[in-house]
Amino acid sequence: MRGEVAVIGVGMTKFSEHWDKQLRDLFVEAALEAIENAQIDLKDIKAMFIGNMGSGLWIEQEHLGPLLADYLGIPGTPSLKIELACASSGMAFRLGVISVAAGLYDIVLVGGVEKMSDVTPSESIHHLASVADREWEAFYGVTLPALFALIAKRHMKQYGTTREQLARVAVKNHRHGSYNPKAQFQRPISIEDVLNSPLVADPLRVLDCSPISDGAAVVIIARSDIARKFTDTPIYVLGSGVATDTIALHDRDDITTLKSVVLAAREAYKMAKVEPKDINVAEVHDCFTIAEILAYEDLGFAKKGEGGKLIDEGVTELGGKVPVNTSGGLKARGHPVGATGVAQIVEVVLQLRNEAGKRQVPGAEIGLTQNMGGSGASCVIHVFGRSR
């Protein structure tokens, strides 16, 4: 599968609270931008793979596949929804890539979309808890911030990770987001801002948490051997990996390691024939600040327990050796759950095309996306390259 499929077009809405738009509107806006970017016609799209976590819960709408093909103007086209919690559209991308690599389709649309702001925040938090074990976690009142707070506490105790290191992740991602016109938050924040923000679940504070967002992101993928018909800078899919873990945190041997990330990364690196040190730019799943620290370690950017040190040393900032979350990440770009996986891919593609504007990583050749579900019960990782 390595290098057989390329991304030829990208598009996304601004991530925000879109009070005046429906889920279908957001999707169509992002899709039309991607189609124009790929310089294809609507009729070139032979199938659609849509990542979405909770359209049933948030807007009581299922059957998104045909709905969105219809609203895009191509009813008839095969189209379905993939649900893998917060990793839904990363998984949709993987399935799109597999179906192109299998020779089934030449050109495929992969999208991610979520509309979360039409209900109250407490309803949203209840809906989000459906990605944890409803019977054995959520039912007893544990929400996603609480689960990641448990992980953070344990990581701090076990490895000496500090409260300030967590804050530094948010500060970095807000700075990066300030360069991204499509980010939900485009204002820099300070470490003091994070430390003084309201407590959510000790040790995590409001500014450690990704927001509730509306938005859509879409990419167009094609067989690599026809990609140059459409673009001078196809970005090749070099590796893909996916894995799961126990749904409940309490069933894991060690909550400071996300096994799904380790396993998915192993598969993706192996397929791509690269090592962690070869990655020039990465988008990782910073749903909470601690999650980015774990990602550093479980992706092999740092040794286990030394993720905090990496952020202290500035390695993952713009200007550092491996800039992480140049888009602003989930923290500042926003986190419309089902759209996040593809939004990460949009960012890495822009970086590898040298089109990332003020947040460009000079000379980036190889990029990685890490998209995670729930408290790490699933993870999807992709590696991309400027060349095959």
Place this chain on the structure above:
Amino acid sequence: MRGEVAVIGVGMTKFSEHWDKQLRDLFVEAALEAIENAQIDLKDIKAMFIGNMGSGLWIEQEHLGPLLADYLGIPGTPSLKIELACASSGMAFRLGVISVAAGLYDIVLVGGVEKMSDVTPSESIHHLASVADREWEAFYGVTLPALFALIAKRHMKQYGTTREQLARVAVKNHRHGSYNPKAQFQRPISIEDVLNSPLVADPLRVLDCSPISDGAAVVIIARSDIARKFTDTPIYVLGSGVATDTIALHDRDDITTLKSVVLAAREAYKMAKVEPKDINVAEVHDCFTIAEILAYEDLGFAKKGEGGKLIDEGVTELGGKVPVNTSGGLKARGHPVGATGVAQIVEVVLQLRNEAGKRQVPGAEIGLTQNMGGSGASCVIHVFGRSR
């Protein structure tokens, strides 16, 4: 892809109201039966594709992929949920087949599951309407029975299809269901029973409608070249087709033809290199009796408008030329939405293996499954054979 993948094991729960079991229990029960049937070990399963329509709506549980891999005892294994309304697990099967055919995995589990009875019937009807256009259909009070009632009325007017012909579909499927120990309803009914049952949406009555059900169905698929290691009767996937249509009924040129069925059938027949006349046994999506009449026509078993005649002539009964819904169909076997597509496949596999007991179609060589979403906005069709 033709013939490259085979079904090597099948399992399913009884379809029923399972007050004492959760969704996860139903899935594990069906999965263990399929694993034993395939004579594989748990560790042989390299990925899981789960079809489910509404776990978010009915039991507020998403992230089914890892949840079910975990409960089956294989956390770590790639696993995700596919949503395509009532065609969810038909689509899950297609993606499983593609991933095996692409060389990604040797052995894959494909499951379908739904738990619908934990809420009131009116809540279920509300949830089911999420597969129609929530904004332009359901919001105005149209439910699924009403949409199919519109189709039935129009078909009766345009082609002279009679009320009795619709009833005959239910009578046939209840008779078939009486031979199936896993069917929700195992009692024969008469035409009078149907005609005297309470009106739901004119002309459809209670006994024209599939029930609300709980249940799970699972199949194990493998690369064809290793299939005989596990079973003497691998059943080969000869063809696969999928298509969509407008989400809303009012946007279609002609509501008596389900374009998604026509398109999906064309793709599946072409890949399988068969014609409608070659099919020996079929499971079709009789969510309402009129839907089975439409299926006859749109699959090419009858000319457009002559579906009613086909049921009158007994062609699709056990003993007829093409027995349809030998399992009892959605009407009598039951319709746990996300489980239906795989349950259809289980039945066709049993038929082609000559293991269908009292309902066996003698000498069946080629079978077909037609799994549809909503009022036909999506359709997934597969063709199976005893030989490649």
